Amino acid sequence: HAEVAPGAAPAQAPRPLPAAAPAATAMPAAVHTARASARTHTVKRGDTVSGIAARHGLRTADVLAWNGLGWKSIIHPGDVLRLSAAKASTSSHAPKASAASKASAARSATTHTVSRGDTLWGIAREHGVSLTKLLRANDLNSSAIIYPGEKLRIPGIAPRTSSSSAKPAASTRKSTATPSETAAPKVTLDREQIRNVKTIISVGRSRGVPDKGIAIALATAMVESWLRNLDYGTHDSLGLFQQRPSTGWGSASQVRDPRRSAAAFFGGRKDPNGTDTRGLLDIPGWRDMDFGGAAQAVQISAYPHRYGLWEKQAYAWLKKHG
Structure with a gap:
């Protein structure tokens, strides 16, 4: 909950x-x-x-x-x-x-x-x-x-x-x-948020995800969970990316594993969910999409405009912690 x-x-x-x-x-x-x-x-x-x-x-x-x-x-x-x-x-x-x-x-x-x-x-x-x-x-x-x-x-x-x-x-x-x-308010990350930022960046780097993809993941996690590994959410949503066990993103413990949830968000050949879910790398033409549109293609959110508001800060976090 x-x-x-x-x-x-x-x-x-x-x-x-x-x-x-x-x-x-x-x-x-x-x-x-x-x-x-x-x-x-x-x-x-x-x-x-x-x-x-x-x-x-x-x-x-x-x-x-x-x-x-x-x-x-x-x-x-x-x-x-x-x-x-x-x-x-x-x-x-x-x-x-x-x-x-x-x-x-x-x-x-x-x-x-x-x-x-x-x-x-x-x-x-x-x-x-x-x-x-x-x-x-x-x-x-x-x-x-x-x-x-x-x-x-x-x-x-x-x-x-x-x-x-x-x-x-x-x-x-x-x-x-x-x-x-038009832009999200300036935020100073705390230790927990920085730890999660570093985890997302590490997973992205290990999978060869370009900077745009990693920044999109950071912005998405900020919108979905305020960059916190939440143990609640709408319906059965959990974790950094508010992924739902009931829709194939993994078990409750899996979607609350920061590294695994980040890997599932990125998707691609190394997607821990296989073909059960569609990550960013699985979206045709995602590199050419606008920042928020690419995030929305993965999350299917009720607030698609919110991801783009964090673009500038997401790139700043990537530069500082990546």
């Missing part, structure tokens, strides 16, 4: 999406203060959503829903999770006024820059829009990963530079069709 809380992971969608260990919690402060009666759990290192749910006699799906999380969401130590459905606040007029003031300020923005610990649910609540609309406006779904520094569009807010109400509406509709990001 997708709920482990690694020490330093992405800020995720509706979830703290994939950077360094967050200093802030995933849940907005207003959630706790306005609902003092709600049951909560403060995440500790090693916690998973499924484990927390089981401990409190709850369904994992309910805990995810109550906290605006998806099966691929990452939780961090210090995050506060609700263990019951949200209820309307019954606090005094003063807190309500404060919340209204904050909401009004948030609604004046047309974009939101993701901070450590942010969740899509929290961002939607802060700006007074539905989670569904926020996801749609940014070409995301509930299992998307968001990164600190990423800018998200806030739907239903007319840009300040527009001169009429009709034009902004048309602009907003058009913008939902294409991702807002």
Whole structure:
């Protein structure tokens, strides 16, 4: 499942999406203060959503829903999770006024820059829009990963530079069709990530994969797992590349073997899966494809545009650690 809380992971969608260990919690402060009666759990290192749910006699799906999380969401130590459905606040007029003031300020923005610990649910609540609309406006779904520094569009807010109400509406509709990001936020890799980068590079070099192919693998692993050997994922996805045992990528232990999973991603004549799966080297004309398109040909992701965002940094990691 997708709920482990690694020490330093992405800020995720509706979830703290994939950077360094967050200093802030995933849940907005207003959630706790306005609902003092709600049951909560403060995440500790090693916690998973499924484990927390089981401990409190709850369904994992309910805990995810109550906290605006998806099966691929990452939780961090210090995050506060609700263990019951949200209820309307019954606090005094003063807190309500404060919340209204904050909401009004948030609604004046047309974009939101993701901070450590942010969740899509929290961002939607802060700006007074539905989670569904926020996801749609940014070409995301509930299992998307968001990164600190990423800018998200806030739907239903007319840009300040527009001169009429009709034009902004048309602009907003058009913008939902294409991702807002042009490059991933700058990331400083930690020891675990560097170790995995070196492993991927080593496997690629040993198989004669050109630099472009290795950089594509690095970017793919960053998008899929934040360059961490995850023991959870959407459905049965696991490991650096979120490969699925149920679709032939190997057993659970095999797809969590960094060297083997990298070898399977590259594929080719030495593919550990033989012809059961198709790696990068098995894609006809992959060298001539654009960076993100080649990665997508292997991964078949719901977010094909995200791989290309890491191209520049992937080549930098290759140069530094290869």
